[in-house]
Amino acid sequence: MLKQIKKKIRKLYYIVLKKYMKFIYDDKKLQNKVVFTSFNGKSYSDNPKAISEALHLLDDKIELVWLFNDAKFKRKEVPNYVKIVKKNRKNILKELTSAKVWVDNFCKEKWIYKSKKQFYIQTWHGDRAIKRILYDSEHVLTQEMLEEKSCDLAIAGSKFGEELYKTAFHYYGDILCEGSPRNDKLLNITEKEIKKIKEKLSIKNEYKILLFAPTLRRKNSNSHTNQNVGDLKIEKVLQTLEQTTGYKWIALIRAHAAVAGLTGIETSDQIIDVTNYEDMSDLLYITDLLITDYSSSATDFQLTRRPMILYQSDRDEYLKYDRTFYFDLDKSPFIIAKSMNELIEIIKNFNNVNFKEASEKLDEFYGTCESGKAAEKIAKIIINKIYG
Numbered sequence: 420m421l422k423q424i425k426k427k428i429r430k431l432y433y434i435v436l437k438k439y440m441k442f443i444y445d446d447k448k449l450q451n452k453v454v455f456t457s458f459n460g461k462s463y464s465d466n467p468k469a470i471s472e473a474l475h476l477l478d479d480k481i482e483l484v485w486l487f488n489d490a491k492f493k494r495k496e497v498p499n500y501v502k503i504v505k506k507n508r509k510n511i512l513k514e515l516t517s518a519k520v521w522v523d524n525f526c527k528e529k530w531i532y533k534s535k536k537q538f539y540i541q542t543w544h545g546d547r548a549i550k551r552i553l554y555d556s557e558h559v560l561t562q563e564m565l566e567e568k569s570c571d572l573a574i575a576g577s578k579f580g581e582e583l584y585k586t587a588f589h590y591y592g593d594i595l596c597e598g599s600p601r602n603d604k605l606l607n608i609t610e611k612e613i614k615k616i617k618e619k620l621s622i623k624n625e626y627k628i629l630l631f632a633p634t635l636r637r638k639n640s641n642s643h644t645n646q647n648v649g650d651l652k653i654e655k656v657l658q659t660l661e662q663t664t665g666y667k668w669i670a671l672i673r674a675h676a677a678v679a680g681l682t683g684i685e686t687s688d689q690i691i692d693v694t695n696y697e698d699m700s701d702l703l704y705i706t707d708l709l710i711t712d713y714s715s716s717a718t719d720f721q722l723t724r725r726p727m728i729l730y731q732s733d734r735d736e737y738l739k740y741d742r743t744f745y746f747d748l749d750k751s752p753f754i755i756a757k758s759m760n761e762l763i764e765i766i767k768n769f770n771n772v773n774f775k776e777a778s779e780k781l782d783e784f785y786g787t788c789e790s791g792k793a794a795e796k797i798a799k800i801i802i803n804k805i806y807g
Contacts (some may be wrong), residue, residue, distance in 0.1 A: 433530035436508070440532040444516045449536060451805050452482040452518040458544070458676050459525045460488040460506035463497045464698040466542035466574065466794075467522050469600035470801075473794035475500055478802055484514050496697050520801050526553075526564050533569040538804045540797065541570045541590075542600065545715025546580025547785045550634065550742040553587040558637060558742055566590055574797065576602060578786025579745075597796050598789035601700045605722055606791040608704045616705050620691065626669045629653075629660065630706040632699070633730075634714040635675035637741050646674060648683040650732055650759055651710075653690055659766045660708070671702060675714075710762075713737065713744070717753070721778040722789055726769070729755045730762055752780035 453474065455467040463485060471483055479500065486506040487493045493503055504510050511531070515521060519537060524544040533539055550556070553564070566573075567589045575581045576599040584590045604612075614624050622628070631653060636646055653670050660668045674681045674694040684690060693702060699716065703709070709720045709727045720727050731737070731748070734757065738744075748755060754777050756762035765772060781787070790796070 436530040437532050440512055440516060440530070443512065444532065444534055446534065446536050448517055449519050450482065450517050451480070452484060452514075453520040453522060453801060453805075454484045454486065454514050454518040456486045456506070456521075456523045456525065456527075460486050461676055462697050463487075463493055464601075465544050465700065466524050466600045468698065469603060469700075469794040470522055470540075470542070470797050471501065472498070473600070474798040474801055477795070477798050478805075481802070481805055484518065486511065486514065519805050522801075526566060529565055531565055531569075533565070538571045538801075539569055540572045540574065540801070541566050541588075542574040543580075543584075545719065546575045546583055546599065547577050547718035547781075547787065548579075548583060548715050549717070549744055549748070550713045551587075551745060552583075552742075554589055555583075555587045555745070556742050564588065572800070574599065574793070576787065576789050576793070578788065580785075595793075595797065595800075596788045598791065598793035599719065600794035600797060602719055602722055602789050603791050603794050604700065605703060605719060606789060608723075613705050616701050619701075620671075620693065620696075620705075622669055622691075622705075625667065627660070627664070627666045627707040628705050629657065629668055629670045629708045629710065630673065630702055631670060631710045632673040632702070632714060632716055633675065633681070633712045635677045636737070644678065645680045645682045646678045648672075648681055651683075651730060651762075652685070652759060654685045654687055655759070655763065656710070656766065657687075657689055659763050660769070663767055663769045668707075671706075673699065673702060713742075718781065718785065721781045722787075724775045724778045726772070726774040727754065727778070728762065728765060729753050731755055732758055752777050752784055 455471050457465045457467045474481060475483060482502060484502045484504055485497060486504050488506050490503045490505040497503055504514055521539045524542045570590055570592060573584045573590055573594045575594050575596045581594050581596055584594060617624055657668050657670055670690045671693045672681055672684055680694050696702060703720050707725060710730050711717050712729060712731055717727055717729060756765055
């Protein structure tokens with residue numbers, strides 16, 4: 420009973436808040452300003468970051484505002500030309516009501532009001548999905564989202580992604596299928612940039628990089644607790660890689676943004692926890708082998724044609740307690756290991772596994788449309804909306 424009362428009060432509060440936002444909005448006060456948010460204010464990263472930086476290169480007169488949960492901490496991560504603002508309701512109201520353009524990779528709060536004079540770009544954070552999301556998933560909250568009616572442009576990197584916006588978001592507006600902006604650099608990365616990121620992480624350039632980046636589990640994300648890696652043995656994987664390839668290897672481990680961290684990982688100088696590293700894209704740039712499970716990072720990384728393995732020893736449990744998939748994984752082009760023994764066997768045959776062919780088949784499977792120039796294209800659209 421009390422829970423229902425609280426729910427009704429919250430709903431009423433959001434209705435009032437939306438009406439207030441509409442009341443204070445004034446077309447005449449709109450500024451040549453773009454407001455960016457990434458992962459609900461958690462980081463300076465992903466598609467919004469790529470668009471923000473491309474926009475500044477094309478027009479440094481447009482004001483770029485980023486909303487962060489921890490604004491003070493982010494200053495060292497963000498370029499000086501960006502205005503950093505603490506993400507709270509007061510500042511959300513102030514910044515969003517005065518900006519001509521919004522860019523986000525996450526669903527906005529339902530109480531947000533957007534005028535028809537403003538332009539909202541939704542980039543999402545991985546349109547070539549494996550696991551079901553939003554309206555497509557029975558385990559995800561599916562109350563009406565702002566994006567259904569207020570989004571003006573959605574960004575996709577595949578034909579699969581175009582359909583995803585319709586089924587998962589109930590969005591039927593304009594979609595730009597030029598690619599995910601965060602992947603532009605993945606398609607054009609240079610050895611110089613790889614070396615720079617390795618130096619930032621204090622990794623010697625001669626080391627090969629294994630990145631282990633599992634997706635979240637509901638039981639951990641709901642309470643923001645640590646997530647156990649299960650039966651995966653990173654040290655054994657590293658040893659097998661070194662024996663098979665003849666190179667020295669370092670393992671980077673990264674938890675999903677919605678969980679606190681990963682547990683069950685061995686302690687070793689060859690294993691580095693990069694959960695708190697700001698931008699996942701940087702880590703993909705330098706990775707030589709990606710091991711993930713059900714994460715869309717796999718469908719970004721395959722663009723590099725480098726080796727990638729899905730480790731799914733808990734698939735039955737994941738399907739039961741987390742989410743179902745968009746397709747039968749066993750009939751997909753992904754290279755999959757369902758146990759440590761299978762994973763080690765794949766790595767022992769590392770030089771004979773055709774990872775490149777698997778990646779090319781994934782392009783066809785998803786209908787990939789990554790141009791390598793998505794951020795620039797979107798930046799030009801924003802400039803036209805600002806001055807048009």
